[in-house]
Amino acid sequence: MSTHSKRSDPIVIVGGSLAGVRAAQALRLRGHDGEVVMISDEVEVGYDRPPLSKAVLTGQIAPEDTFLVGEEALAKLDLQLLRGQAAQSLDIAGKRVHVGGSTVAYDKLLIATGSRARRLPLGRNLGNILTLRTLDDARAVHKLLQEKPRVVIAGFGFIGCEVAASLSELGIPVTIVDTDVSPLAQFGSGFREAITSQHRSHGVDMRFGVGITNVYGVRDIERVELTDGTFLECDLLLMGVGSVPNVEWLGSSGLRINDGLVCDATLKADKNIYGAGDVASWVNPVFGRRMRVEHWTNASEQAQTAARNMLASQGGEPYRGLPYFWSVQYGRRFQYLGDLVAFDQTLWLEAADGSSTAIGLCGKEGVLVGVTGIDSVAIVMGLRAQIASRCGWGQAIKLVQEKYPYLRPQERIQGE
Amino acid sequence: MHIKVDADRCIGNGMCAALAPEHFEVSNDGDLTVLQEVVADSDVVPVQGAVLSCPAAAITVVE
Secondary structure, eight states: OOOOSSOOOOEEEEOOSHHHHHHHHHHHHTTOOSOEEEEOSSSSOSBOSGGGGTHHHHTSSOGGGGBSSOHHHHHHTTEEEETTOOEEEEETTTTEEEETTEEEEOSEEEEOOOEEEOOOSOOTTOBSEEEOOSHHHHHHHHHHHTTOOOEEEEOOSHHHHHHHHHHHHTTOOEEEEESSSSTTGGGOHHHHHHHHHHHHHTTOEEEESOOEEEEEESSBEEEEEETTSOEEEOSEEEEOOOEEEOOGGGTTTOOOBSSSEEOOTTSEEETTEEEOSTTEEEEETTTTEEEEOOSHHHHHHHHHHHHHHHHOSSOOOOOOOOOEEEEEETTEEEEEEEOOSSOSEEEEEEETTSSSOEEEEEEETTEEEEEEEESOHHHHHHTHHHHHTTOBHHHHHHHHHHHOTTEEEOSSOOOO | OEEEEOTTTOOOOOHHHHHOTTTEEEOTTOOEEESOOBOOGGGHHHHHHHHHHOTTOOEEEEO
16 A cells, blocks of 8 residues: 555556566556556557467467456556557666656656567568567467478477467477577476477477578568578577566666576666566576576566565565476376476486376475476475475475375486 | 356466465366355455456456
8 A cells, every 4th residue: 555645656567568567457456546657668458478379279279369458457457558559768766767758756766677589580571570579560470370381390399389380280280490409408308309209200300409500582572591401491480498587678778687687686777677477587596596487477466466566665575486387288187396497316207197197396405495397386386385485306206106106207218 | 256267268367366376266277266255344355456457357346
């Protein structure tokens, strides 16, 4: 609740995607009845990205059905919404954001400008070289798919994998290339092998350890050339090569930028300024290290913590969320939870009952820091408390084996 | 207040079960069971958390 008795400047949220919308909702849920301004560079505010690589591509969901909040619910939030207007710069001393030709003054500011898809510097003048990040991207890809194109995907990450699975469902042949000889290896070999074998059995042509050196075409892309000298015929090149945080507009602000907006454990970047979502880097007290997470749940939960901290009269709670990711490919559920950067121990367990359930425990310095899972929703979620409380490695294995006796440790994991 | 789930939207990712285990249970295959439809006043915060953390926007709380 606002403690200002006089009329104060509004809370300003820069960013109209998941983190921005969730922050606005959380402010209202917590009873903030003051003015809230949302500045969004996109005209379509508050749509949801996860379906874009899955159900929207396969046509199961219309793009209009991906909204986190409908127009009616959005109106109820009573925001002053500046659509299709990018914040250009931030003046901390003057407590205002420059947008277009005007300025917006703030009492508190939430920076939730997210990230954008990275593009390889190839074929700038050719059509049908796309990324998949925005609703318009999804519309463009979906439209092209109606012509059953030959598709090459650059990057065997989760976007690439999900698109490949969606295209397989549609009977569209796809080739994925990745410069890494062993992409997804950071998730452990059991998890990685489970994903690659799914794609293999569905006929996806996977080429690892090769990159794209050149692209050819007259108007639209027609052919790609790989680093091993191979040429692939191609009507659509989709780049799934990661994303970059949208921080350029903060360049002259004086805020610290280092792989995103640098925030403290409570998501505070400076006096009266907070960050949330893909753009924000913060120190997660659970793991004692700085991280920046580009996943859905992180954006949603960080925004709620940031909103709470913006309204707190003093101090603020640290954000202790566990990085969490899920993916659906070929009807199977892949998940990970926790800090999977640089774990030093791993144990892969598979169900002995013939089901597809399998999990990978990941440990660092004798502590359970993360878990990966395939068709293991209940097990993965069941380990949240253990990861958050830094359960010992031996104790975690014991607990899993007692609770899920049908899971058998796999002593040897077959690599590629 | 009580919980309504749109089964067609649910993708079974299990956030709700993690945040409000008294109300939701999700199997390994992602099948959701609502354990307790009625939301007591003391449970509003975790259940609202589950609503906001559902990536499929499948959960609503109605009066």
